[in-house]
Amino acid sequence: MPLDRIPGEDSLYIGSAFAVGQQKILDSHNITHILSVLQYTAREKAEIAAKPPCTPPRTRMFIDVDDLEEEDLLVHFPRIVRFIDGGLRSKPVSGSTVEDTEAATKGAVYVHCAMGKSRSATAVIAYLLWKRPEQFRTDGATKSPESTQRYPPAVAEDAVRRALALVRQARAIVEPNPGFMEQLALWWRMGCPADGPDAVERRPAYRRWLYEKDVVESTRMGQAPGRLWFGDEATNEGEERSPPREEKDVLAVRQETTALVAAAADEEGPGQNFQLRCKVCRRVLADAAFIIPHESTEDDGRPRAACNHHFVEPLSWMRPVLEQGELEGRLVCPNTRCNALVGRYSWQGFKCTCRAWVCPAISLQHSRVDCVTVRQAAKIS
Known part of the structure; x- marks a missing residue:
């Protein structure tokens, strides 16, 4: 017809x-x-x-x-x-x-x-x-x-x-x-x-989707993305965050994230949240909602090394660094009286010590942050 x-x-x-x-x-x-x-x-x-x-x-x-x-x-x-x-x-x-x-x-x-x-x-x-x-x-x-x-x-x-x-x-x-x-x-x-x-x-979810598209297209050309998106700003606008690209359910991702961070902190408790804080000045850098779970798909029979990275979504305190347009760089504590090195980023991604490949990779290093159990997450700004 x-x-x-x-x-x-x-x-x-x-x-x-x-x-x-x-x-x-x-x-x-x-x-x-x-x-x-x-x-x-x-x-x-x-x-x-x-x-x-x-x-x-x-x-x-x-x-x-x-x-x-x-x-x-x-x-x-x-x-x-x-x-x-x-x-x-x-x-x-x-x-x-x-x-x-x-x-x-x-x-x-x-x-x-x-x-x-x-x-x-x-x-x-x-x-x-x-x-x-x-x-x-x-x-x-x-x-x-x-x-x-x-x-x-x-x-x-x-x-x-x-x-x-x-x-x-x-x-x-x-x-x-x-x-x-x-x-x-x-x-x-x-x-x-x-x-x-x-x-x-x-809608913030649409702007996030545009950001993800821009990251893929830009890194393919060896460039930093021209469009940025910050997870905490989207949350502050009151919209439920959409699932990551692997299309896992939001609740499942958050449960997996909570378990991952709890294991790193070696603490658990009902009704509690987990935060990553600067080891030097204790400034809150990220909470569990913005940590990206990652797991290696490699299985070559070798024992896996301990994971040395907390991969997180872009957060607004990173704006001055990420807006410079570099493909990779260091992340320092946003507390101007501290400025301690807390991690690094690479838009083209890198392999974690557990052999999981993460792209883009925005990492807060285990050795430079503390994982803290709290009753209510402090506002990240």
């Missing part, structure tokens, strides 16, 4: 660019709105605008993106879902050729890319996740404390897979590229914000 209808009550269709020029096909499906998710040149857009308007007229929106894993389609999701939603709720103007009385009273939206496989599917899934989240939660989520949440973060990947399966019922060939699948999961974890065209850009 040139146009494939997504299962449900709405007249939402997905397909390739071929059908856009087939007026009879569009008329037969009462298409009122067309969303083009592909890279049109300025000349192609001018040619489209110069064509005589069809009857009845159709509303179009263009999202200029390529089908590349590193392409940022996430930032366009608020505009995409609002456009689709508005189109589906609109009423067709007179002149519709649709005989079905009920269908003729509703808008119909056609979403397409070049082949109707990756970009258009991503746009449709983003809309479905935003509009019908309850349809894509796992059975387990309804029995968990997260069941009261509209978008339970822990089920993000599964929700995306379920939405993809629904779209494949209409169009079996759809296959969003891995980068777009990752963006859809992040969209869900952020709560599918669409209260304005810049709704995604305002």
